Amino acid sequence: xxxxxxxxxxxxxxxxxxxxxxxxxxxxxxxxxxxxxxxxxxxxxxxxxxxxxxxxxxxxxxxxxxxxxxxxxxxxxxxxxxxxxxxxxxxxxxxxxxxxxxxxxxxxxxxx
Amino acid sequence: xxxxxxxxxxxxxxxxxxxxxxxxxxxxxxxxxxxxxxxxxxxxxxxxxxxxxxxxxxxxxxxxxxxxxxxxxxxxxxxxxxxxxxxxxxxxxxxxxxxxxxxxxxxxxxxxxxx
Numbered sequence: 001x002x003x004x005x006x007x008x009x010x011x012x013x014x015x016x017x018x019x020x021x022x023x024x025x026x027x028x029x030x031x032x033x034x035x036x037x038x039x040x041x042x043x044x045x046x047x048x049x050x051x052x053x054x055x056x057x058x059x060x061x062x063x064x065x066x067x068x069x070x071x072x073x074x075x076x077x078x079x080x081x082x083x084x085x086x087x088x089x090x091x092x093x094x095x096x097x098x099x100x101x102x103x104x105x106x107x108x109x110x111x112x
Numbered sequence: 113x114x115x116x117x118x119x120x121x122x123x124x125x126x127x128x129x130x131x132x133x134x135x136x137x138x139x140x141x142x143x144x145x146x147x148x149x150x151x152x153x154x155x156x157x158x159x160x161x162x163x164x165x166x167x168x169x170x171x172x173x174x175x176x177x178x179x180x181x182x183x184x185x186x187x188x189x190x191x192x193x194x195x196x197x198x199x200x201x202x203x204x205x206x207x208x209x210x211x212x213x214x215x216x217x218x219x220x221x222x223x224x225x226x227x
Binding site (some may be wrong): 032034036038041042043044045046049087099100101102103104105 | 116145154155168201203205213216217218
């Protein structure tokens, strides 16, 4: 799997947008960017994924740079319940021959 | 669907004892993963199965660890004998290979304490 780099921690005020960056400069052409989050004591939860285009779902938005070497996960209106560790992962999109490897992630603290 | 089901939720045992962790993947999923999480090492992939066949067990730390998947709806992770350094949260996850995207769905984990 391509390696990703994320800041170890970030703070965000409740109600404001949380922008979590991820660098993946060695990403290959067939690799997707996936984001998961892990709320304390729970298993990781899938958030969103993308290949080239920006993506949005009910949880978040994903902005991928044109050269695909970095991306940003955006939580538009962060709440206290969004406090979690956020993992950025790159891997091929839909094949069983590859492992999903989690790095250290970014610990997001949403403050009232 | 009830999601990925793991049991037990908590396990406390003494060093040297055998420990068996259980996982029921989401019905219809064809890949299953075992992860271990500690503060020091984060979330580590131990082994994963595709269509009940172990594909990669390179993350299994020692021969004391073994995993089986006798059918599509059940998997076990066994530690024999257990040691204090095995204390961790063990997560099971499943996915549908060929689905777009290939999302992992995690269980609630088993908190293992080896005294």
